[in-house]
Amino acid sequence: MKTRFSQGKARFLEAVESDLPSRSPSQRSRVSRSSLMALGHELSQAPDANRILAELSLSALTNNYRSIAEQVKGLAILPMVKANAYGHDLSWVCETLSNESNLYGFGVATLEEGERVRRTLGPRKHKLPIIVFSGATPWSIEAEDFCASYGLTPVIGSYESWNEFVKLKSSKRLGYEIKFNTGMNRLGIPFELATQVLSQIQKLEMPAPHGVLSHLACAEEPDHSVSHQQLKRFRVLRREVLSRFSQSFLHLGNSAAIWKAKQWELTELTDVVRPGLALYGIVPFAGAPRRGLEPVLRLKARVLTVGKLKAGESIGYGAQFKHSSGATAPLPYAIIGAGYADGVLRSLSSVGQVRVVSERAGGKKLGQTTEFNGRILGRVSMDMIAVECSKTTQPGDWAELIGPELDLWAQAALAGTIPYELLTSLSIRVPRNYVASF
């Protein structure tokens, strides 16, 4: 199917080609394996290197991309890879998805993240747009130079930035996108100034914006009064844009909006969607249907030692968990090699769920795994957690904190947060291990 995106893409690629710049293709080299390792992205040879692991499933990531594309057939996909691809691994996610069809580009928050994506993609993909969402606000000559050097497409996100962008004549060197504030009141040029700004582009004979976008405050609630206002304004904005710039792409929807694509009229009003959370296999709101999503990340930590807590004994900092004084049997526990320095939030203390997986009993390989679903006992400390386990749990077994068998929305609720925070908190200390599938 010929979409506005596929028709416009060819035109855009020519424009980007001329924007891309000062750095020769050979300078835009791929990130080397050794520098990935320096960032903690490859397994070290240290004997305790697999004390904690984040396993990343290639098939889950590509399946999720395709399931999302299927839901909004005909629209282009702009994977949001900010915050190290929601804690997964920005380089790996970009490399994995870079050959998918209907790929609009990659979305990052900061200029620095944009640079990392560009280095990862290398010369082979130098035409693929990298859209910088918040890092290009406020606009400056330094931001312009940086975007020109790395072939980044800034989102102009405030009226002050817009004026600076025009004053510096940045559009002569760069493709750009404009964000309008339709009611979220975070970033964006006020909606009321849309006609003025769009006419200014014409009057000054600036190149058309590559994209025009807005962001939704209550994407999972299209019936919210703010949503009604945002949708109404976006319809007007779209008319204003397309009456002047038929080649500009429009985008609005994140994961939750994709799940409610009909109510948001995404296929009628927009050309592109911007999935983040759903791409990583987590449903966009608690209780949402899976629609083929599979979690991409499994976070697991080794059992370092096991013990039995006697009646009346406590465990960990602050003696926060105490085995009941009246208990008739000791409580088996395992100490696992994960803590808040790895990104396991301290607010999971005493409430977080873990799945302890044993492959052995009495030191012998079982040939089959046994599982135990338990709770974190007491406080999460920097490098360790105590968890409930079974009598057969052994040092060397694994305890999973995130993964296909655990509900991340439920886990987040126990910690008083959302899955976004659990994922983006994963620290650089956690080695990533890349697997074909789980």
Ligand SMILES: Cc1ncc(COP(=O)(O)O)c(C=O)c1O
């Ligand atoms: C502008 C913008 N678009 C899209 C997304 C992706 O949102 P989600 O992860 O809910 O799909 C974000 C994430 O915060 C965002 O800031």
